[in-house]
Amino acid sequence: MIHGVVIVLWLGLCAVQDMRQRQIANGLTLGVGLLALLYLSWTGVTWLGAPAKEGGWAFALALLLGLPGYVLGRFGAGDVKLLAALGMATTVDPLLWSLIGAAPVLGAWLLIHQWVSAGHAKPGVEASTKQPFAPFLLTGFALYLFWIH
Numbered sequence: 001m002i003h004g005v006v007i008v009l010w011l012g013l014c015a016v017q018d019m020r021q022r023q024i025a026n027g028l029t030l031g032v033g034l035l036a037l038l039y040l041s042w043t044g045v046t047w048l049g050a051p052a053k054e055g056g057w058a059f060a061l062a063l064l065l066g067l068p069g070y071v072l073g074r075f076g077a078g079d080v081k082l083l084a085a086l087g088m089a090t091t092v093d094p095l096l097w098s099l100i101g102a103a104p105v106l107g108a109w110l111l112i113h114q115w116v117s118a119g120h121a122k123p124g125v126e127a128s129t130k131q132p133f134a135p136f137l138l139t140g141f142a143l144y145l146f147w148i149h
Contacts, residue, residue: 003047004145007089011138014082018132024078033085040088050091058087058095065099079133086141094144101140106131 010032014024036055039047046055062083069075087095110131 003049007047007086008138008142008145011082011086011134011141015132015135015138018078018134022130022132023076024082024134026078026081029078029081029085033081033088036085036089046091047089048091048094054091055088058090058092059084060087061092062087062095075133076130082134082137086137094141097144097148098137098140101143102133102136103140105139106133106136109136 014028018024040052040055044052066075066080066083070080
């Protein structure tokens with residue numbers, strides 16, 4: 001459980017940075033990905049205690065799901081690296097549940113944001129269309145860790 005809380009804290013840092021800057025520093029994504037890889041290599045298990053093979057499958061699935069979103073302009077590079085690091089640190093189940101949990105929260109946020117900004121749009125000023133993804137992934141992982149798991 002302690003490793004899950006560490007992942008929540010890491011995702012929280014990523015979420016705050018993503019909300020503020022609309023990007024996530026490589027130190028938070030690649031750094032944690034490297035730590036997860038070293039941990040996998042040294043202990044033979046993921047941070048959540050699953051066999052290393054399961055972390056590898058989750059890493060591959062994260063790339064499989066994230067790269068098309070990047071190519072289509074829906075994900076930033078930081079989002080894909082975040083998913084890949086999360087996959088390597090966990091397994092397929094937490095990765096998928098994080099994405100499943102993120103989807104309805106992101107959808108609700110977009111609807112609320114559209115509704116609120118429709119009445120407050122300033123003429124000649126365009127709002128950024130890039131939405132942060134890390135806060136929603138954090139929400140999905142937290143739901144998995146504290147409710148499903």
